[in-house]
Amino acid sequence: METRKSVFLSIAVSYFCIFYVSSVKASLSFDFYEASCPQVELIIRNAVSSSSSDDPSIPGKLLRMVFHDCFVEGCDASLMLQGNNTEQSDPGNRSVGGFSVIESAKRVLEVFCPGTVSCADIIALAARDAVEIAGGPRIRIPLGRRDGMVSIASNVRPNIVDTSFTMDEMVKLFATKGLSLLDLVILSGAHTIGTAHCNTFRGRFQQDAQGNLKLIDQTLDTNYANQLMKRCPVNAQPFVTVNIDPETSMLFDNQYYRNVLAHRVLFQSDSVLLSDNKTRQIVEDFANDRKLFFDNWAVAFVKLTSVGVKTDEEGEIRRTCAATNV
Template sequence: MAMEKLISVLFSKFILLLLFLDVTNACGLQLGFYSGTCPNAEQIAYAVLYKYISRDPTLAPSLLRMHFHDCFVRGCDGSVLLNSTQGYKAEKEAFPNLSLRGFHVIDAVKSELEKKCPGVVSCADILALVARDAVFMIGGPSWDVPTGRRDGRVSIDTDALEQLPSFTANITELIKDFSAKGLSVKDLVVLSGGHTIGIGHCSSISDRLYNFTGKGDTDPSLDPKYASALKEKCKLGGDNLKTVEMDPGSFRTFDEGYYSNVAKRRGLLRSDAALLDDVQTRTYVQLQSVTHGWTFAQDFGASMIKMGSVGVLTGNQGEIRKRCAFVN
């Protein structure tokens, strides 16, 4: 059994290596991109991030979400970090991004890297590295992040509204949104597992609880006991800014609990519940829930690598911002 387990681990690492090489060839990213220009870039980013996560672990899900929101709009180019100007509103002003936290963490990492390696490490790469390290720091998996992204110069709020998957989306809409970014149905269900950490707002589930079809009813796909528990926390006409756990009982731990909840019809958002409406996504949910996340950690790393290569700028494209909130 020990030998079989060793062979399984080695095979998994070989498959991930092939994936890394594929990413490198496909989009110009590469492992160790800064080895010659800023050899300690990843260690510097990790050290700065650790100071924040050790004090406030709840920053981890937001930093993961920030990377996701960046990649789904104009590609992984750091556009979600840009501030609005007098001429336009930036992505961070769009409704889905108003609840993002942790911009100050990205700024702190960038500031330290600029001291050591001025004008070298992009904000887009910082986002990718910080998302990976934040997950690892709260007990989740780690994965090798190919780097070499460059920063975009455009950030428009309407792009975020149009391109980010909605928390009210059905499975058909979700599959379409992910496919538009070159991501598969498996990537959809795997990356949805990121909801194992973090919180949601009562405003996001109010309709599911109190007015699902416009007739004052509750979403019938919700487990009745779970719906009752949510109603205790999110009162009708109550504080919409009040929060509830995405993964009750372990929302600060990166584990397979999310899939166990979804399988029991206890997914918080409509987009979580939608994973039971497709054969492939439902099968994956059920597999992880009964095997205690047997492949989840490995799958999540692979899908994050794939997502992190969406629409990247490399070579002479874009720029390396001096400050992440402003174009040069």
């Protein structure tokens, strides 16, 4: 009960921080496009919904995209820029998908509201809608982000979570983004949907003298490990993927936290949530209460999509998301 109270207290503090940030960033507001492009949210939602109907993996891709964008250069669509040595060219981003959904929404918006809606806002709204379409909560996020003009591959690795990270490494990285330990546990819940390539968790296994994989990470459930080795043998093709949530892979719910407790999670960075008493208790709370997770998610997602935002005269409103205007 005491831990539950501390979680709710953290929520209250988080809400205070969010509205404080919004008041400082005068151009970031919930009604930013009310006069200039009132149909913006409908257009983006239609693009996400249509794409998700054709490809059920889209929600997971869009949710991953917002993390990889916001953690590098802030939430400014720097990930969308194409070219040599841009963020997209870093190996950590080569498997990020969903770009066509953002570009599709942008093309429609340029017809109805030319030069008005940033690619950064489209990414944030598309990820928000992806969560709801996959069964998660619908939340409001403030808008008014502008697009960045810098995208450098060497900025990626120091600013994104590696799947082999320890708890301390994750805490330090999240802290640089203004995100707390509670935010870390909440946002890890994004792994309730999506897929991952075999190489992202290969470090939990080792190849023996006969060329077969064997489990070396004893924090992983043995039966689950055997399933993974069958799906991802040594000679698995690079395009082979595994559902991150083995139970409800297409549904945004709190199953991820149950998987953590059952030691049935793909990444070491997920397993380490049990290595700290504070994070373990929060994991248990979320595993037992979907509404508690959803309420917390609403707060943490707003914080995530407010990381390093550019507003006012910073950046630009791109005409196309793949290139700057100059």
